[in-house]
Amino acid sequence: xxxxxxxxxxxLEATRTAGGNxxxxxxxxxxxxxxxxxxxxPAATVRVGLWFLLTAVTMLFIAFTVAYAARxxxxxxxxIALPPILWVNTxxxxxxxxxLEWARRRGRRGDAAGVRGGLTVTTLFGAxxxxxxxxxxxxxxxxxxxxxxxxxxxxxxxxxxxxxLHLLGGLGALGYALRRTAAPAPAGPVLGGExxxxxxxxxxxxxxxxxxxxxxxxxFIIWS
Amino acid sequence: MAHVAHxxxxxxxxxxxxxxxxxxxxxxxxxxQYALTSMFMAVLGGLLAMxxxxxxxxPGQSWPLLGRLFPSGMPDGQMNQAFYLASVTMHGTIMIxxxxxxxxxxxxxxxxxxxxxxARDMAFPFLNMLSYWLYPPAIIILLASFFVSGGAAxxxxxxxxxxxxxxxxxxxxxxxxxLWLISLALLILAFLFGSLNYITTxxxxxxxxxxxxxxxxxxxxLFVTAILSLLAFPVLLAAAIMLLFDRIGGTSFFVPAxxxxxxxxxxxxxxxxxxxxxxxxFLGHPxxxxxILPPMGMISDILANNARKPIFGYRFMVGSIVAIAxxxxxxxxxxxxxxxxxxVLGTAFMTTTLVIAVPxxxxxxxxxxxxxxxxxxxxxxxxxxxxxxxLFVTGGLTGIVLAQPPVDIYFQDTFFVVAHFHFVMAxxxxxxxxxxxxxxxxxxxxxxxxxxxxxxxxxLTFVGIYATFFPMHYAGFMGMMRRIYxxxxxxxxxxxxxxxxxxxxxxxxxxxxxxxxxxxxxRSLFRGPxxxxxxxxxxxxxxxxxxxxxxxxxxxxxxxVQRWAYDYSPPDMAEDFQPQAAPAAVPxxxxxxxxxDGGHAR
Ligand code: HEM
Ligand SMILES: [Cu+2]
Numbered sequence: 056x057x058x059x060x061x062x063x064x065x066x067l068e069a070t071r072t073a074g075g076n077x078x079x080x081x082x083x084x085x086x087x088x089x090x091x092x093x094x095x096x097p098a099a100t101v102r103v104g105l106w107f108l109l110t111a112v113t114m115l116f117i118a119f120t121v122a123y124a125a126r127x128x129x130x131x132x133x134x135i136a137l138p139p140i141l142w143v144n145t146x147x148x149x150x151x152x153x154x155l156e157w158a159r160r161r162g163r164r165g166d167a168a169g170v171r172g173g174l175t176v177t178t179l180f181g182a183x184x185x186x187x188x189x190x191x192x193x194x195x196x197x198x199x200x201x202x203x204x205x206x207x208x209x210x211x212x213x214x215x216x217x218x219x220l221h222l223l224g225g226l227g228a229l230g231y232a233l234r235r236t237a238a239p240a241p242a243g244p245v246l247g248g249e250x251x252x253x254x255x256x257x258x259x260x261x262x263x264x265x266x267x268x269x270x271x272x273x274x275f276i277i278w279s
Numbered sequence: 280m281a282h283v284a285h286x287x288x289x290x291x292x293x294x295x296x297x298x299x300x301x302x303x304x305x306x307x308x309x310x311x312q313y314a315l316t317s318m319f320m321a322v323l324g325g326l327l328a329m330x331x332x333x334x335x336x337x338p339g340q341s342w343p344l345l346g347r348l349f350p351s352g353m354p355d356g357q358m359n360q361a362f363y364l365a366s367v368t369m370h371g372t373i374m375i376x377x378x379x380x381x382x383x384x385x386x387x388x389x390x391x392x393x394x395x396x397x398a399r400d401m402a403f404p405f406l407n408m409l410s411y412w413l414y415p416p417a418i419i420i421l422l423a424s425f426f427v428s429g430g431a432a433x434x435x436x437x438x439x440x441x442x443x444x445x446x447x448x449x450x451x452x453x454x455x456x457x458l459w460l461i462s463l464a465l466l467i468l469a470f471l472f473g474s475l476n477y478i479t480t481x482x483x484x485x486x487x488x489x490x491x492x493x494x495x496x497x498x499x500x501l502f503v504t505a506i507l508s509l510l511a512f513p514v515l516l517a518a519a520i521m522l523l524f525d526r527i528g529g530t531s532f533f534v535p536a537x538x539x540x541x542x543x544x545x546x547x548x549x550x551x552x553x554x555x556x557x558x559x560x561f562l563g564h565p566x567x568x569x570x571i572l573p574p575m576g577m578i579s580d581i582l583a584n585n586a587r588k589p590i591f592g593y594r595f596m597v598g599s600i601v602a603i604a605x606x607x608x609x610x611x612x613x614x615x616x617x618x619x620x621x622x623v624l625g626t627a628f629m630t631t632t633l634v635i636a637v638p639x640x641x642x643x644x645x646x647x648x649x650x651x652x653x654x655x656x657x658x659x660x661x662x663x664x665x666x667x668x669x670l671f672v673t674g675g676l677t678g679i680v681l682a683q684p685p686v687d688i689y690f691q692d693t694f695f696v697v698a699h700f701h702f703v704m705a706x707x708x709x710x711x712x713x714x715x716x717x718x719x720x721x722x723x724x725x726x727x728x729x730x731x732x733x734x735x736x737x738x739l740t741f742v743g744i745y746a747t748f749f750p751m752h753y754a755g756f757m758g759m760m761r762r763i764y765x766x767x768x769x770x771x772x773x774x775x776x777x778x779x780x781x782x783x784x785x786x787x788x789x790x791x792x793x794x795x796x797x798x799x800x801x802r803s804l805f806r807g808p809x810x811x812x813x814x815x816x817x818x819x820x821x822x823x824x825x826x827x828x829x830x831x832x833x834x835x836x837x838x839x840v841q842r843w844a845y846d847y848s849p850p851d852m853a854e855d856f857q858p859q860a861a862p863a864a865v866p867x868x869x870x871x872x873x874x875x876d877g878g879h880a881r
Contacts, residue, residue, distance in 0.1 A: 099483065100402050100479055100483040100484070103402075103478075103479045103482055103483055104402060104403060104475050104476075104478075104479040107474075107475050107478050107479065107509060108475055110509060110510070111471055111474075111475070111509050111510075111512075111513050112513070114509070114510050114511075114513035114514055115513035115514070115516060115517050116517075117514075118513065118514040118516075118517035118518065118558055118561075119517050119521075121557075121558070122517070122518075122521060122532065122554055122558065125551060125554050125557075126532065126549075126550070126551060126554070129549040129550075129551065130549065131531075131536070131548050131549030132549070202524070202528045202529070202530055203528055203529035203530050203531075206530070206531060206532075206549060206550075209524065209528070209530035209531070209532065212528075213520070213521065213524060213530075217520070
């Protein structure tokens, strides 16, 4: 997953060299360098790919949900006591989305240092969330609740693990955005007048907020 | 990194051998890599089928030579049960996922999409390379499972639990099944990366003037297939992950309580094996359309080209592709009629299943109408396209039989089902792949294949397929079940032995005939006559590029599209076709403007 996102970001980077042709602009019109393969991935294209990626991830979790709903009706279903630290983790992830938005706003004002600061804090919150999730697993283990203990704990471990893997990818994307935005100012508009910083941040933000919402969803079904 | 790639692109062909042919990001190279690897897997999958037929034709017979080659699977030359079941499972798995899916989307899809839409490459070339490079590891893991203790998985390509969930359930349920799941998970990732790329590329990178309703049907088939894959494969991935958890983590998603293995109670409880079937077939049925929609598109283009007529009812062709894809998510229950589902539910699934026959029939009639009164050019590609029609209809008709629960309850798990899907899916998709290979080989490699060998190949394959699979309907009728090592122990099936021998011999001939193709393919690669740019006098964009197309496909300027993809035999013109990118001709008679925007031209 991490690679997928990273790659989309890489393609985005490529647009910088391509001189920012529109997605369907025929090559040769955009000046001398307009015929490289890199023109194939301007920001709008990355955005389209990103939405379809999210569709696929959504399907994955829909399948888990269906299984969860079906499995719950079995007679051996017994809820486990979920560790309270999950509330803290939820707060951390929510905060990370907020700081990411803050970073984007800084970016729109052209405040490069603000962008970097915001991204760094976001990454730290995200990493803290993952650490918190692992702490939750350990807390359960200390209480004698393991993956195979009950169907509820099996789903808890399954869903948090798969969500965590996607989040790991998100951290990679944040790291990439940090690196990208640290580079010198981009050459021209990429996405309908958007500059590179906001284009990169916009794509990363879509993915990151998606993961936040996904966690809220997972937390909700696993708690209720 | 992008800077480097960019510089290289500018400098033309200065990529190292490694980056040019192995870890290439060029969609054409990746497509050919996918195709060649799939061909290799097809030979393996075919060999496994020969093992299946060996056992069904001559049960209990000893083959000393083979015994020496496969000491564990065929001790003293006699095939054992585990090896038979592993052959059946791996044959299905390889053919469906590792041959047809990879060949049609990874091979043809990769090669054709950018060329047919006038793009320089895929939207995400690196992701594309990654997609291919997940495939060989998946193969290695899958094949390694033959050599682990217990051998390869034996629970069928559908991997139903508990057989697939409990390591002790059967020989192949051990490490072999775990490797099967891991291998499949890798391949699913490859498919997902690919699908993301195909969808985005088709949506974003079409040449100027190429509206969606001017796309060749090949592209429509691949586009809708990619969407189908993107929605269906994550569901299988979810199921596979849960099954792995059951196997390795001791969870009970799919394993029910109270199972005994060798009279030892199993430590799982409460799981639901039917849940696997639901998840599997929710993918599984769309997956069969993943294997038939690209062929439908390719066949449409090849038929129109060789009939020298526009495809009949273009809009209906597009609409029926979309309709089939949509409906395919609503029919999975027809694989589960015997699972004890409520009769009402069975009727509902029957209804949706029968509704799918409508768009399928629309397509068939449109193909026939395209052929109607055409001056057909019987090239090898065309013969295989016509063969596709025949096979698809033969198999589609038995689908309608199986769609009805009362009938299916008898036929479920018999050779009737085997006959059904080998016609409608397996053979039809293979025929389309052959048609596509004969048709696009000149573009792929810049050389022509041998037409005379192609015709031999066609006739032997066509007759071979019918001889192999048609009698299976009868075997199914008589109650012969599939995936069984020795059906002959049942008195009522013993009379079928001569038929089984006949089928086995036909299958061997069929397999042997494929070597004509392989010979033709590899010989033409090196010795075939040079291909022109547009040897079939076709309209679509890929024929505007040189054969084979250079890196980045087009010269300085991208093609600009003027009309739809089926301007064959336009009246009042000297040529019997108008390429999509040809500048608007000065009309010599009546105005031709109206034909530009889609299928309602005729
Ligand atoms: C007219 C349309 C079709 C109908 C009504 C239909 C109906 C059915 C039904 C009811 C079954 C279940 C049989 C059983 O297991 O007892 C079945 C099996 C199958 N069908 Fe079709 N089918 C149709 C077209 C297709 C197409 C186009 C494909 C593939 C391209 C396909 C591939 C398969 C496969 C692979 C199986 C067997 C799966 C297995 O058990 O291993 N079918 N079909
Ligand atoms: Cu089906």
